[in-house]
Amino acid sequence: MVSLQIVKQSNAGIASLPHGLVVLFIGATSGIGQSALQSFARHAPSPRIYTVARPSTFASHESLLASLRQSNPTATYKLVEADVSLVSEVDKAVNRIIEEETKIDILFMSAGFMALEGRKDTSEGLDPSMSTRYYSRLRAVQLLLPLLNKAPSPRIVSVLAGGLEGPLNEQDLDLRDPNNWSSWNSSVQATTMATLMLEKIARENPRLSIVHWYPGPVDTPGLAKIQKFGMSFPNPMSQEEAGERAVFFTTSDRYAVQEGLLPVPAGLEVAKKSGGGIFLLNPQGESTDNEAVLDEMRRRGVDEVVWNFSQKVFTACNVQARESKDEL
Template sequence: MAALQTVLQSNANIARLPSGIVALFVGATSGIGQSTLQHVPAPHIYSVAHPQTVAAHETHLASLSKSNPTATFTLITADVSLVSEIDKIVAAITQKETKLDILVWSDTREGLEPSMSTRYYSPLRAVQQLLPLLNAAPIPRVISVLAGGHEAQISKAELDLRDSANWSYWNAAVHAATMCTLSLERLAHGNPGLSVVHWHPGAVATPGLAKWDKYSLTPPNQRSQDEAGVRGVFLATSDQYAVQSGPVLVPGGLGGVNKSGGGIFLVDADGESIDNEGVLAGFRERGVDEVVWSHTEKVWAECAARAGRPKDEL
């Protein structure tokens, strides 16, 4: 377990990172993503906000600018529940940047109506489209905040999970997390210099989690949102979660974190590796990862058609 003091010790060494770090945060308008955003010291940060949350997020970024005057914050307005909106994010960054060092995606919905688009189709599209910029960075990293390590059996016949008979809050979360891990493994395999972390942060006292109070389903022993943010920065910068060594060395006393058989880091709330090879190895052996990827590309193409653009311009 990475104790909080150890995490803070590591984060204190972030100044050793190469100059000109560029980071993109999607889902940083509230919850874990917002807290991670306010702790990362990257000099140039892009943050994506839904049109309805732009005003509040502008105020938050203005506050961060005062506390971190050397940083530049760029706000991108996009509805990430629409896969076709991902091109707005990609275009805004590729027009100005030659590399992308850190991509952090967390589920902004957090509430009672989780979306497969915000949890899976949109984030994977963003990673795929931003691979050229990520590969141009010296130590690129992608952080997915969902339910890494909790992958379970899924039906290849209903990957879009549209049948309400198969839907429940937890089933939807696990389904999206499973598809996310399989696709992230595929992308990591084709991009060996890219470090990918799929994080299950556990129970965190976010505004989204508070929505469960009226159902008496709020989990006990919640971690503070601030601590979750500090740990998010640790995952995004420490060599503990890197496929190649970098400047933020692993603090003394911490053991190594293992990658999944597919080459990504599946970690729990404390930053420890989760071994779920009993499930994932079977998926790879049966080619489920390829089925998931083929399905995903089909959905992207359908979204492009509805948006009136050819597939390669999604």
């Protein structure tokens, strides 16, 4: 277990990171992502930080950015309006960033929720708990790959449930049949597809360091919503600690395929990667092993099936978005 003290010591070195890192946060309007943004932005030297908010949280996020501007005037913030439960909105937001930047150093993704109120599809016909936790994240990664590959030490961090992958419903990948869908099944499906896709991307882009973190229960607005459904989580991690830990996974070379950001703390070694080449981390930042589930799926080429399916979903979402724009 990496102690919080080591995490904080490492994070104190953020001020010595290269100037001008370009960072995109998706999900920083609340919870773990928000604390990670606050912790990173406080000390990073002249970063260019993009962050995404949907209309309902745009104003409050703008206020947060105003306070961050005061604490670190060297940083530049660009707030992009997009509802990331819609794949076509991710396309629009990311394409705007691609127009402005020549590289992306860090992509941090933590949008998502558990659909305990049942499945209420988006206008694109997707379960938003799956689009925020899987489709939109994969789409952002896919579109940003050229820019990530231009950064000296690119890193992707996805906060969800790395290591908790389970059997995939391969016949109904988006759980369209109501008999296949439940809030739990959609969580396992999103997590498993996410890990398979992040591993495929890691194999095809060997300079990319990719972290998929399971934070365990964290005391966030997201957890508070779940608790209203009668679930209880004794001793959750504080949101601030989760933010600090997330920033450690984002900036320490302990979770990197090559050196380039902050050195591995004394007494620790580079974390072990999954069989598919990414860092699957438990709440305390140690590598977890879910080979019993993942190895068999990799050998059967399930990742290619999931990739092809996801590409068809992305095409359909963008075709539909164009058609509804034409109708206006």
